[in-house]
Amino acid sequence: MIEEIRNKIANALSLLYSSYNEVATINIEINRTTDKSHGDLYTNIAMKLAKIVKKNPLNIAEEIRDHITLNDEIVKIESVAPGYINFFISTKNKYDQINTILNSKDDLIQNVENTKNIHVEYVSANPTGPLHIGHGRGMILGEVTAKFLSYQGHKIIREYYVNDAGRQIDLLLVSVLLCHLGKNKHIFVDEKTNDDGHLVTYKGNYVNDVAISLSHDLEKIDKDSVLSLLNEPIDSLISFLKKHKSYSQIRNALVNVIIDKYIKEDLSAVGINFDSWFRESQLYETGLLDEVLLNIKNKNLSYSKDGALWFKNTQFGDDQDRVLIKKNGDMTYFATDIAYHVHKFKNHDVLIDIWGADHHDYAQRLRTALKALDYDVDNCLQIHLVQFANLYKSGQSISMSTRSGEFYPIQDLVADIGRDATKFYYLIKKKEQHLEFDVDQAREENKNNPIYYIQYAHARITKILKDLDSERVSEEDYNNLISKNEVEILGIIDKYQETLNKAIFEIRPDIITNYLYKLSKVFHSYYAETKILTEDIRGERIRLVQCVDKIILNGLKVLDIEPMDSM
RNA sequence: GCGUCUGUAGCUCAGUUGGAUAGAGCAUUAGCUUCCGAAGCUAAAGGUCAGAAGUUCGAAUCUUCUCAGGCGCUCCA
Numbered sequence: 001m002i003e004e005i006r007n008k009i010a011n012a013l014s015l016l017y018s019s020y021n022e023v024a025t026i027n028i029e030i031n032r033t034t035d036k037s038h039g040d041l042y043t044n045i046a047m048k049l050a051k052i053v054k055k056n057p058l059n060i061a062e063e064i065r066d067h068i069t070l071n072d073e074i075v076k077i078e079s080v081a082p083g084y085i086n087f088f089i090s091t092k093n094k095y096d097q098i099n100t101i102l103n104s105k106d107d108l109i110q111n112v113e114n115t116k117n118i119h120v121e122y123v124s125a126n127p128t129g130p131l132h133i134g135h136g137r138g139m140i141l142g143e144v145t146a147k148f149l150s151y152q153g154h155k156i157i158r159e160y161y162v163n164d165a166g167r168q169i170d171l172l173l174v175s176v177l178l179c180h181l182g183k184n185k186h187i188f189v190d191e192k193t194n195d196d197g198h199l200v201t202y203k204g205n206y207v208n209d210v211a212i213s214l215s216h217d218l219e220k221i222d223k224d225s226v227l228s229l230l231n232e233p234i235d236s237l238i239s240f241l242k243k244h245k246s247y248s249q250i251r252n253a254l255v256n257v258i259i260d261k262y263i264k265e266d267l268s269a270v271g272i273n274f275d276s277w278f279r280e281s282q283l284y285e286t287g288l289l290d291e292v293l294l295n296i297k298n299k300n301l302s303y304s305k306d307g308a309l310w311f312k313n314t315q316f317g318d319d320q321d322r323v324l325i326k327k328n329g330d331m332t333y334f335a336t337d338i339a340y341h342v343h344k345f346k347n348h349d350v351l352i353d354i355w356g357a358d359h360h361d362y363a364q365r366l367r368t369a370l371k372a373l374d375y376d377v378d379n380c381l382q383i384h385l386v387q388f389a390n391l392y393k394s395g396q397s398i399s400m401s402t403r404s405g406e407f408y409p410i411q412d413l414v415a416d417i418g419r420d421a422t423k424f425y426y427l428i429k430k431k432e433q434h435l436e437f438d439v440d441q442a443r444e445e446n447k448n449n450p451i452y453y454i455q456y457a458h459a460r461i462t463k464i465l466k467d468l469d470s471e472r473v474s475e476e477d478y479n480n481l482i483s484k485n486e487v488e489i490l491g492i493i494d495k496y497q498e499t500l501n502k503a504i505f506e507i508r509p510d511i512i513t514n515y516l517y518k519l520s521k522v523f524h525s526y527y528a529e530t531k532i533l534t535e536d537i538r539g540e541r542i543r544l545v546q547c548v549d550k551i552i553l554n555g556l557k558v559l560d561i562e563p564m565d566s567m
Numbered sequence: 568g569c570g571u572c573u574g575u576a577g578c579u580c581a582g583u584u585g586g587a588u589a590g591a592g593c594a595u596u597a598g599c600u601u602c603c604g605a606a607g608c609u610a611a612a613g614g615u616c617a618g619a620a621g622u623u624c625g626a627a628u629c630u631u632c633u634c635a636g637g638c639g640c641u642c643c644a
Contacts, residue, residue, distance in 0.1 A: 038587070042587090044585095044586060044625095047586080047624060047625080050624065051624085057624065080587080083624080126644070167643090167644080168644065306642085319570090319640080320640090323641090323642045324642095326642040327642060330642085332642070332644095333644060356638090357572065358638055358639055359639080360571055360638075361570065361638095361639050362639080364571095385572085387572065387573085387638080388638075390637095428580090429580080434572080434638095436579060441579095444606090446606050446607090447606070447607070448593065449606090453592095453606085455606095456606055459604075460607090463604060464603050502583085511583095517581095517591085517592090518581090518591080527603080527607080531603065
């Protein structure tokens with residue numbers, strides 16, 4: 001319908017204003033009206049042309065209007081000040097979408113033509129403990145990103161990058177070892193507290209459980225040697241451990257326990273399964289890290305200073321150069337991340353990283369480094385930065401720290417409000433927005449809680465339609481659906497497909513949650529005001545609510561939320 | 568100081584590519600059960616779209632500046 005009108009206008013323009021070159025290239029916008037007294041569709045083309053053809057926009061609108069013929073579908077055209085052209089569409093054609101949706105068997109999603117191999121990396125929290133609500137938003141948005149891209153038709157691999165070779169693992173190992181020796185309250189002489197007042201070693205209750213699981217391995221470490229190092233700086237103990245012949249085996253066992261007993265369980269609680277787990281240690285073992293560092297050196301992008309190896313970031317606009325290899329020989333995250341991305345570039349067309357917004361500067365740094373190594377960063381690497389979520393409970397903001405053991409595990413949130421509410425609330429706003437997440441509200445089972453409100457609409461429709469299985473309802477033209485709510489519902493239905501596809505292609509789940517909420521709202525209003533199962537126009541109303549229900553089910557399915565037939 | 572995200576009703580937020588009178592929910596106030604689920608509905612009230620200038624026929628939307636808040640600017644992860 002919109003295309004048809006656009007063609008008619010283009011035709012009129014070529015007759016009227018062909019002498020102006022710019023007219024041929026102008027974008028003819030056709031939009032839906034918000035006020036039905038202005039018809040169904042409108043265009044602002046006359047106002048855009050006013051400047052080019054130097055005429056009063058209203059006159060232009062009139063000229064265009066007179067060059068478009070009416071037919072069965074376009075029943076009226078009017079030109080209105082300051083220069084809108086409004087189109088009135090016949091009811092029969094206005095609502096083709098309702099039949100399209102009711103008759104369709106697929107998911108109403110358009111596929112892209114050239115599909116790509118896309119690598120999506122998300123969560124990737126250090127394997128030092130259970131996942132908590134601070135990880136929740138990236139977790140859910142990462143999953144939705146992967147899902148939406150696969151709806152588009154792309155081939156997706158979901159990967160969790162496991163930082164199993166860094167300092168945090170050594171600190172966790174020390175913490176676990178202390179527990180094993182019954183010294184879990186021990187604090188090292190040099191153990192500083194950071195700005196948040198948290199310690200460097202891990203103090204959560206789970207550390208003790210991990211120590212029990214690993215007791216067989218921990219027995220291999222000589223107890224007396226460890227005890228003798230307790231009054232020295234923590235790094236003495238760490239270097240002692242690193243020299244131990246079973247060090248990598250024990251570290252590996254530790255990481256396995258954390259991943260298998262905690263992280264995978266946490267992910268599964270919100271329904272996430274990764275296709276691949278990539279370990280940082282692989283970068284060392286395969287020699288890729290050395291290879292990449294050599295490449296950086298050969299391209300003259302690094303230099304040595306103060307015993308460390310530096311990348312020449314200032315050559316690319318950064319305000320300082322950044323360290324690749326520390327004075328003590330350890331790699332920085334910068335170095336291993338470059339190598340990891342080099343690895344990912346080998347087998348994929350597009351890489352997507354889902355990171356917290358606090359990594360903004362770092363993302364820029366990584367991009368420039370990879371660009372300097374001749375990777376097509378602009379086209380092939382997307383780093384999606386997700387703003388923080390602030391969770392509230394009983395009016396209090398919940399703060400989080402894995403090390404101190406003071407955190408709210410994601411599994412507790414799921415147990416508290418349910419998997420679907422958890423997902424829904426994390427998805428309710430676009431990623432650039434800071435998210436205020438009220439746990440108490442998410443637990444409520446009333447209209448304060450959008451997910452229940454939507455579920456309730458579905459439950460009500462399910463109840464109405466329950467006994468109608470045998471009733472045949474034929475395709476209708478919906479001419480009798482003329483009440484305010486009916487017209488509004490038809491209008492919302494009409495926009496579903498374009499809304500859905502916009503959400504999928506722009507990876508904006510918030511558009512879907514908003515849409516479903518609005519649809520549910522009008523439905524509830526309609527339901528309270530109108531009896532659906534009446535004698536006279538029963539069929540049309542049944543089809544209307546069937547369509548509403550189908551959209552709710554489809555929208556929830558796209559978001560991977562389970563519908564509730566009764567509540 | 569630099570970078571970045573944000574600023575819309577008392578609170579939490581929508582607002583299509585710049586379009587016609589800026590919209591919801593909560594909270595407040597006043598109502599609605601012979602009737603498909605009241606886990607609901609109806610209505611009232613609530614606005615300097617942070618501020619200023621600019622572009623435009625037309626700005627919450629685009630540009631610039633200012634103000635306020637979050638985050639980052641470690642040989643941290």
